[in-house]
Amino acid sequence: MKKNWLSSIVLWALGLIFFLPLYWLFVSSLKSDSEITRFPPTFWPEHLEWSNYPEIWEALKFGTTFMNSMIVTISTTALIVIFTSMAGYAFAKKQFFGKNVLFIALIATMTVPPTVLLLPLYFIITKMGIYDSLISLIVPFSVTVFGIFFTKQYIDDVPTEMLEAARIDGSGEFRLFYQIVLPLIKPAIITLIIVEFVHNWNSFTMPLVLLQSEDKFTIPLRLALLAQESIAIPWSRILAANVLSLIPVLILFLSVQKQFVKGLMAGAVKG
Numbered sequence: 001m002k003k004n005w006l007s008s009i010v011l012w013a014l015g016l017i018f019f020l021p022l023y024w025l026f027v028s029s030l031k032s033d034s035e036i037t038r039f040p041p042t043f044w045p046e047h048l049e050w051s052n053y054p055e056i057w058e059a060l061k062f063g064t065t066f067m068n069s070m071i072v073t074i075s076t077t078a079l080i081v082i083f084t085s086m087a088g089y090a091f092a093k094k095q096f097f098g099k100n101v102l103f104i105a106l107i108a109t110m111t112v113p114p115t116v117l118l119l120p121l122y123f124i125i126t127k128m129g130i131y132d133s134l135i136s137l138i139v140p141f142s143v144t145v146f147g148i149f150f151t152k153q154y155i156d157d158v159p160t161e162m163l164e165a166a167r168i169d170g171s172g173e174f175r176l177f178y179q180i181v182l183p184l185i186k187p188a189i190i191t192l193i194i195v196e197f198v199h200n201w202n203s204f205t206m207p208l209v210l211l212q213s214e215d216k217f218t219i220p221l222r223l224a225l226l227a228q229e230s231i232a233i234p235w236s237r238i239l240a241a242n243v244l245s246l247i248p249v250l251i252l253f254l255s256v257q258k259q260f261v262k263g264l265m266a267g268a269v270k271g
Contacts, residue, residue: 027045
């Protein structure tokens with residue numbers, strides 16, 4: 001009983017530590033700029049500045065900016081899940097010439113800093129005629145080496161005998177992949193969706209390099225430019241915008257967390 005109480009106290013303490021930044025973000029978004037920078041800080045606003053939200057909505061043209069981020073993030077995440085899981089299946093269960101060498105070469109590219117690829121990527125996208133469009137943030141990033149490696153590790157554990165039995169019953173490769181492999185690697189798919197959604201939602205460098213028109217800007221790019229527009233940084237409005245930008249990520253996580261936990265538990269007990 002004492003051990004259970006100790007575990008509960010530790011878990012509650014860890015939960016409060018991780019919750020504190022979110023609480024501080026929300027509370028600060030309701031303060032004035034002068035109160036945010038005050039020392040010692042206040043743990044609750046002296047006056048609730050609800051006007052920060054409509055002001056930042058107008059300043060960032062948040063409706064258009066939000067839709068741009070959603071289009072880029074959802075499209076890129078969906079393509080990554082589809083293409084990387086198919087590639088992971090090929091590397092895990094197919095035999096072809098140079099498979100191991102190609103896989104090692106792909107893994108080696110993960111050591112290359114992304115900034116090294118900015119200039120070549122810029123020239124390629126310009127030559128393709130998709131510069132300053134949302135497509136330039138979707139198509140080049142529709143496959144990730146991390147996704148291929150991650151899904152391959154799960155597909156390696158899928159029994160080959162089960163796949164051979166499905167082939168004997170007349171299943172084609174696409175049907176076998178979508179009806180057998182994907183349901184068995186559901187924990188990997190859900191985890192990959194969360195990771196890639198958050199990564200693309202918070203992407204700043206690529207939109208900065210590949211976008212020029214303000215009507216195509218994403219949320220992180222708009223926020224960065226807002227902080228540079230004036231000498232005094234409008235912290236209250238920036239924090240309000242951060243609260244708004246957190247909503248889709250929180251909705252995604254809360255909507256799939258049950259399936260995520262169930263999938264992990266199922267994967268933990270499989271023999």
